[in-house]
Amino acid sequence: MATTLHREKQQKVQQMAYNYVQRLKLRNIRQAAVLVINNRTQAVEVYVGSADFADKVQEGEVDGIQAVRSPGSTLKPLAYALAFDQGKITPKTMLADVPADYGGFEPENFTRNFVGSVRAEEALVRSLNIPAVSLVRETGLSFFLQKLKQGGFQQIRRDEKKLGLSTVLGGCGASLWEITHLYHSLARQGRYQRAHYVKGETRAPAQVLFSEAAAYVITEMLARGQRPDLPEGFENTYRIPKVAWKTGTSFGRHDAWSIGYNANYTIGVWVGNFSGESVAQLIGAEVATPLLFEVFNTLDYNPPQDWFHAPKSLQVRWVCAESGLPPADFCNNQVADVYVPLVSPSQRCGHQREVIVSEEGRTSYCFTCMPAQGYRKAWFPDLSPALSAFYEATGIAYDKAPPHASHCTRLSENQAEAPMIVSPSTAHEYLIERDDPPEMALECKAAHHVQTVHWYLNEQYYRSASPREKVFFKAQPGQIKIACVDDQGRAAQASIQVRYQ
Ligand SMILES: [Zn+2]
Ligand SMILES: [Zn+2]
Known part of the structure; x- marks a missing residue:
């Protein structure tokens, strides 16, 4: 043969x-x-x-x-x-x-x-x-x-x-x-x-x-x-x-x-x-x-000029650097990208959204709560709930709209759905034994349709679990920032102090 x-x-x-x-x-x-x-x-x-x-x-x-x-x-x-x-x-x-x-x-x-x-x-x-x-x-x-x-x-x-x-x-x-x-x-x-x-x-x-x-x-x-x-x-x-x-x-x-x-x-x-x-x-x-x-x-070794050639179907266009989509008017940062006409994504970039804010820019409104006057429009990044929750939980700075007006009725409905950290209690000081540091439990209350929550400790992803599951971690002395993000991107935060006895 x-x-x-x-x-x-x-x-x-x-x-x-x-x-x-x-x-x-x-x-x-x-x-x-x-x-x-x-x-x-x-x-x-x-x-x-x-x-x-x-x-x-x-x-x-x-x-x-x-x-x-x-x-x-x-x-x-x-x-x-x-x-x-x-x-x-x-x-x-x-x-x-x-x-x-x-x-x-x-x-x-x-x-x-x-x-x-x-x-x-x-x-x-x-x-x-x-x-x-x-x-x-x-x-x-x-x-x-x-x-x-x-x-x-x-x-x-x-x-x-x-x-x-x-x-x-x-x-x-x-x-x-x-x-x-x-x-x-x-x-x-x-x-x-x-x-x-x-x-x-x-x-x-x-x-x-x-x-x-x-x-x-x-x-x-x-x-x-x-x-x-x-x-x-x-x-x-x-x-x-x-x-x-x-x-x-x-x-x-x-x-x-x-x-x-x-x-x-x-x-x-x-x-x-x-x-x-x-x-x-x-x-x-x-x-x-x-x-x-x-x-x-x-x-x-490196055959001379012997590399692949771009097919004719592939073309070059400018896209918004924030999304990779064809730029809208507000997309100032653009990069070249390859694409196939009529196949590749063609919707315009929506990386920003218009938000109604108070004159001085410290409160944002929706149509339910906006005042008759004393407001203006401003642009902010339009992030998915999962991404903004991730940024919040890991402490990554990003440009975000100011807090929503506290008198808004729509907001309180939405807020009620966000998870709550039940354990440990926020702002508490915990004393632990140096020789035998205990495992501390993370527990939350989440809306009934939530399947998974993601836990973060000191801005580092820690674990994902069912909202009904207790998650344990070994505490070290110092401040511990805890964040709990549900699968809809809603977040709760807590902060505790841990000291040796
Ligand atoms: Zn854009
Ligand atoms: Zn509102």
Whole structure:
């Protein structure tokens, strides 16, 4: 059987993977797999299923390219490509990254921090979880799964009925072979076709997963120079090839992934242990990316002028920097963005809203409570309740309308619905024992339809819970600011003092 493997490249990469894991053994990481697909011929040129085939102790005979594992964040680019094609986003679209509840599923970011408001392009390279999950929800989970199945993901096909929104965060099974093909489709203008490794093999026709414009836009996002997921100090030590790439780390840190492509090659790297043992240092960006770049540098370092070209369907326009939407009169800060006419979002920016305020600007009114005279109109940011509540809870300064007139009857109705912090009691001083600090309970009262509340301690997100659930925390001496935000974005705040007895 004649294979498409390129003997010289195969040997080089095999050796590289072997040397690479020798250096990682001290960190208890013992295996790696590398797949190289030629984008022009769609032939598999390198197939390294295990870093050390002779090493029987480490089960070196397992094929690390076909083994099914959690793909971590490596499926996220597909969510963005589909959202682009459905006209939900362009690179500059602002997305919310605030605590959210998706019917009992509460994703948090790898770093456990939320950033508030973030551009789509930024959200993808920072691999934020909330924006990815909400894009899949908006474009449809079944559509997302259908595209994965179309793109050759076999385990996902088998498990389809059990899979939820967490699929996009790696809550599913996939192989290096399948994941590398997703990026191969990005390199091939959105068309999926199984690569071949037997010469003269008959092949199924290509399937369109997403548009050429979406493929180009995602490629540009993933090829940006400034990357938070570059391994530490990497710029100084390594030659960084021009590639579009994405990393992933599975739940529990069992698997590290880094997949990249340029016009000539798509390369997938997996690093981990065949036993599935988890390792604290097993982070895609840290342990898989250096090997990915090494392979690129050896096989195809920065091919001259050989990058992807923007398709004709993609055009450039000015958008409001605050929202990523076509600017309204009040949008002074504008940036260039790419879009597809008649597909991309076309509604005008509404990042500000007009508010009726008192002459001196210290009170705001609605039509119910505005006085007959002595008022004027002013513009303020129009934030979603969830975002403004997040800013309030985390102490991020933002331009906001003055407090609503206290005599307003509409306000008191709305206010009555906001959550109340029942424990601890605000403005109280709590004495705790130094040797044995107790756990303090957070409790609230919320409107009956509220499903989830988000707790913040000293302006840091702490936990999300049902409003009927007691949440505990270990108190430290000093002032503690507590905020409780419900799923409608309504907030309550409290502040306590804690001292040692
Ligand atoms: Zn605007
Ligand atoms: Zn009012």
